[in-house]
Amino acid sequence: MTEKKVEKNEKVSEKPFKTAISQHVDETSYIRGYDLNDLIGKVTFTEQIFLLLKGELPTEPQRKVLDAMLVACAEHRINVPSIVSARYAYSAGNTFNSAMAAGILSIGDYHGGAIDNAAKMFLDNIDKNAEQLAIELKSSKKRAPGYGHKVYTTDPRTTKLFQIAKENKLYGKYCEFAESFEKALEKTNSKKLCLNVDGAVAALLCELGIDYKFGKGFFALARSAGIASHVLEEALTAQPFRTLDEKDVEYIGTAKRILRK
Numbered sequence: 001m002t003e004k005k006v007e008k009n010e011k012v013s014e015k016p017f018k019t020a021i022s023q024h025v026d027e028t029s030y031i032r033g034y035d036l037n038d039l040i041g042k043v044t045f046t047e048q049i050f051l052l053l054k055g056e057l058p059t060e061p062q063r064k065v066l067d068a069m070l071v072a073c074a075e076h077r078i079n080v081p082s083i084v085s086a087r088y089a090y091s092a093g094n095t096f097n098s099a100m101a102a103g104i105l106s107i108g109d110y111h112g113g114a115i116d117n118a119a120k121m122f123l124d125n126i127d128k129n130a131e132q133l134a135i136e137l138k139s140s141k142k143r144a145p146g147y148g149h150k151v152y153t154t155d156p157r158t159t160k161l162f163q164i165a166k167e168n169k170l171y172g173k174y175c176e177f178a179e180s181f182e183k184a185l186e187k188t189n190s191k192k193l194c195l196n197v198d199g200a201v202a203a204l205l206c207e208l209g210i211d212y213k214f215g216k217g218f219f220a221l222a223r224s225a226g227i228a229s230h231v232l233e234e235a236l237t238a239q240p241f242r243t244l245d246e247k248d249v250e251y252i253g254t255a256k257r258i259l260r261k
């Protein structure tokens with residue numbers, strides 16, 4: 001990589017926006033100090049994401065783990081809120097990016113968006129006994145973020161991600177805690193609540209030292225690829241104006257009546 005140094009402004013800036021991410025000087029864009037043109041063709045998208053978030057390029061093990069996390073979250077199945085809403089938005093005649101935005105807006109605490117809450121829970125309780133935490137959560141009637149799944153009793157994505165983390169020596173205390181908390185939940189809950197992909201990603205973000213606040217952003221970033229592919233498929237293969245099938249709708253409101261006015 002070219003050693004083109006960018007002068008750091010040592011003066012305390014009075015400007016309202018301060019950024020350590022990028023700057024554009026003399027028609028060249030610098031990302032975390034690196035000339036963008038040097039990065040192009042030399043670093044992968046995953047490395048670029050790590051560089052943007054953390055300010056440094058990842059080590060090879062960090063790259064492998066982050067890459068696996070992104071792949072694990074990019075797509076799962078059609079019938080989840082982020083995909084259905086994106087396809088609906090496109091079928092209503094919106095632009096491609098608006099449809100993608102609709103999909104991203106459908107990521108929430110119960111779908112793909114438990115990562116930040118789970119990571120915060122791991123960070124706050126890492127020195128606590130997992131069984132004690134499970135009991136506290138149960139008595140406060142709160143759901144454990146990053147646990148439970150509509151389909152799985154064991155989330156295979158978690159198994160694979162932790163295997164890759166182990167291979168790359170990035171399986172640390174947060175992953176361990178996440179797994180012991182899964183076992184603790186089994187004792188306090190009647191239903192098996194597996195450590196789902198959100199929970200696994202949350203533990204790995206902690207291991208990578210990426211701030212928990214990025215959680216929903218991480219999922220949005222990864223799932224954007226899946227959302228985009230579904231919107232493109234919708235554009236290329238489906239007729240406009242999707243509706244719910246009448247057989248899936250049951251009217252439960254007031255019976256027909258006459259307006260007397």
Ligand SMILES: CC(C)(COP(=O)(O)OP(=O)(O)OC[C@H]1O[C@@H](n2cnc3c(N)ncnc32)[C@H](O)[C@@H]1OP(=O)(O)O)[C@@H](O)C(=O)NCCC(=O)NCCS
Nearest residue numbers: 109110111112114143144145146147148149150191196198
């Ligand atoms: C993902 C999720 C929505 C799947 O739900 P589900 O399997 O359909 O389960 P339900 O919403 O029908 O809940 C069934 C029971 O399990 C309980 N439960 C489900 N997930 C729970 C969790 N994470 N922590 C504690 N209890 C949970 C519910 O409270 C409910 O209990 P009840 O029967 O006493 O009322 C659910 O597990 C959840 O909310 N998880 C936390 C959020 C999360 O991790 N989301 C990311 C998913 S990838």
